[in-house]
Amino acid sequence: MRPILMKGHERPLTFLKYNRDGDLLFSCAKDHTPTVWFADNGERLGTYRGHNGAVWCCDVSRDSTRLITGSADQSAKLWDVQSGTQLFTFNFDSPARAVDFSVGDKLCVMTTDPFMGLPSAIHVKRIAADPDDQIGESVLVLKGPQGRINRAVWGPLNRTIISAGEDAVIRIWDTETGKLLQENDKDVGHKKTITSLAKSTDASHFLTGSLDKSAKLWDSRSLTLIKTYVTERPVNAVAMSPLLNHVVLGGGQDASSVTTTDHRAGKFEAKFYDKILQEEIGGVKGHFGPINALAFNPDGKSFSSGGEDGYVRLHHFDPDYFKIPSI
């Protein structure tokens, strides 16, 4: 089907997230205002005004009532999804980047960038059931990794936190004690900054994308490398189909050299790979800048991509897509 072009952001997209039901799509961009869209027809529902800097990441609670956003204005904000009102602001001393609700939505993990001499950190906050009871204190603060932590997500059963970032190392932390449990094997790991991380639906495995032009699939408990997908361009965004054994990688030429290259040379494509065979299946073109964000609808029947060009492209798969033989 023809992709739906969603023009609502004025600056490059940074993150996309579907709610659990798959009827809403939340988008974050560098233009300060996270936006919510109907995931079916791409109609804009509303924006969340209040941030004063680029918004890097967001997450929505399982019941689609709460939205959390992390922004470069050194804060993370909790919003009421329906009304768009700010419920709470978590203030930091450095830009916030990744945010992720735990299973059950009682906890949230947030990362902050290294800034003015402060090292990067992972904070765990308790999310109160009633916003009036919400407090800003962290339950747990994890420090150690060098450089930005681009993603931090909850591991299976909320027992661990998985983090990855500029130092190209994937770490697993214990949520009870805050201890570092595991680091990935350097020999098989990424060689450059890890830009993105996507969990499978059952959290058994997760996919990381890196500027070293590859994406890797890992066991989320043992942190063993399962698969590697090699592409020709730096990978900025990854997504996994919840329905079929497909993974999608997005990226392209480095944003700083985009203006000097032909759009065909830049390869701003969302590339589909067979998850098991590690073979490329196809690509979806359309963006005229690198792809920064990718997300699959939880029903696996559509996906959206957000680019450096400021557009969100919403693709509903044709019936043919579901006939692709997996073996």
Added chain:
Amino acid sequence: MADIMSMTFDDKTTESLHSLILPPGEDFGIKSDDEELHEDDQLEFDAGFESIIVVDNLPVVLQKKFDKLEAVVRRKFSRFGVIKENGLWMPVEEDTGKTRGYCFIEYNTPQEAELAKENTNGRKLGKEHILAVKMFDEIDKLMSVPDKWDPPETKPYTPLENVHHWLADEKGRDQFVIRSGSDTEVMWNDARQLKADPVHKRPFWTESFVQWSRFGSYLATVHRQGAAVWGGASGFNRLMRYVHPQVKLIDFSPGEKYLVTCSSQEPSNPRDTRRVVLNIFDVRTGKVMKELKESADEFAFGDTCGFTGVSWPIFRWGGGNEDKYFARLGKNVISVYETETFNLIDKKSIHVENVMDFCWSPTDSIFALFVPELGGGNQLARVSLFQIPSKVELRKKILFSVSDCKMYWQSNGEYLAVKVERYTKTKTNTYTGFELFRIKERDIPIEAFELDNKNDKVISFAWEPKGDRFAVIHGDNPRPDVSFYSVKGGKVSKLTTLKQKQANALFWSPSGHFIILAGLKGFNGQFEFYNVDELQTIAITEHFMATDVEWDPTGRYVATSVTSGHEMENGFNIWSCNGWALCGGTSRTGPEPALNGKLLYRVPKDHFFQFSWRPRPPSLLSPEKEEEILKNLKKYSKNYETDDQDISVLLSEQECEKRKQLKEEWERWVNEWKRDHDEQMLRDREASDVEEAEQVEVEELVDVTDEIFPDVRIF
């Protein structure tokens, strides 16, 4: 105390060292790997005498004539450089006062001394005296020549490696060499398995580039110390080394008997010109056949290229594959050498006033030369054909108002096309015409012809290999036209013109019939495979940003590559163009046209520098036999077809098996993970149940199942 300590320590070490040192002449079967080093890097010892020469065979004169002789010698030898103060010393016999017939001359620099030696040794001084000039450093060597001659030992015969081994490949595959990063790699083009099969890989194999010899027997590499060739049956062994310090350019003779190496030295004195050193080696023995040292000016004719300021190859080989003659362009001369003696034919060059360019026939010992118009039209431009070794001018064509000329030989030497750029009457513009020489016909008839629109700029011209057709890209539009002409039947006739093509280069298949119209660089790598027999396009494809195109020697496959001039997309693609090409024109019996111009596989490589197919020697089959094979091609190809089929079936089976296995592995992993996960969840529940029991507090567990309530809308 410390002294004593160290002494005892020393004693021990010397003792243990003695036990470590091998007895002389015994290596316990372990070869020292230093040997090569010693050979390569012989240190140059500065004896301080390298700028002194010894001049012998001077006349013996009495004391009264001493001054006169000294003046003569001084005058003669100061032409080549500055003789040092007190640098000329002519010894005298003490009792008689006579000179001894020799003298020593010291120059400022060793280069000057060498130059003087080269230019005076063997020359006459007066009527009776032939000078013998040697470097002072050489005297020792000359003195130590034994008086008695011993016959040299005959070395035992070691069989040479079979350099044609790769041709015996069962699957009839071709090899190619690639350079990327610091690695050089030789690979098989395994088109049936759709991959490149590695043969030999070496990091830092060469210091600048690699080159196949004309028939693919050798692979030449270039190093600081010289060039080397590799090949043989058992992988790529070094077959020979050619010492030539700082070598920059190499060139094989067409019959691959000789290797020409070239280096150029920066002059020590910036006012001097560069010095160019040329060596011609015998490829198999490694012997230097000819050595030339000249200033770069001597070579600066015609198109100069590259870093050395010389036009390469300096020596152009003629007379087909027999390597009989080679020639070079000089000022107003063409010097033709023969390889029997490595001297000029008849000891002198061919004098041609103002010659600009020359070009050997690929098969015969005939060359064509071009003399431009000079003196405002007083001296006419001409193209001449010369036969060697008779030096007879076979044919001459006078041309008027010419601005430039380019010569194109057909690969069998049957035709010579000369592209002539002429001025229009106003002299403000030029237009293009062609002169066609039919070499093999009696009296060599010449025919002039022009393009349909003679004002069109000719972008590219190419003969069909071994054929009698040629293709021209012409036009001033951003998308030029491509025309095909045939010269069969005594006159030039146009076959067709393709309008508005995205092409700027032509690549004929080595077996003819097919051509690739390539749009390199500015056209972003567009390719059109075109069948010239049927005059129809087979396929249009693209290799984005491709910079190079090369047909494999059999004309079955084409390699397109993006070399490191571009930042991105580095690597190469292999395309198939088999089928019809093999059928040699019997196109209707060929396989499906879809086979042609199909991308077989692609290999991305960062920092990709070079792709080069290994050439094949010419076929040993007689023309009759070839004809017969062509006729019965179906019979022959059947065997291979079944073979191909088997392989493809096998491949798909293997692939299926692999896929199945991967799938099973994955499912096993997922199931295992799920089981573990469920167990853990259960344990967690029990633990939290216990905890809750202790706390005696009842709390509803948040249900964490994957149920969806489709009716619940939040808005």
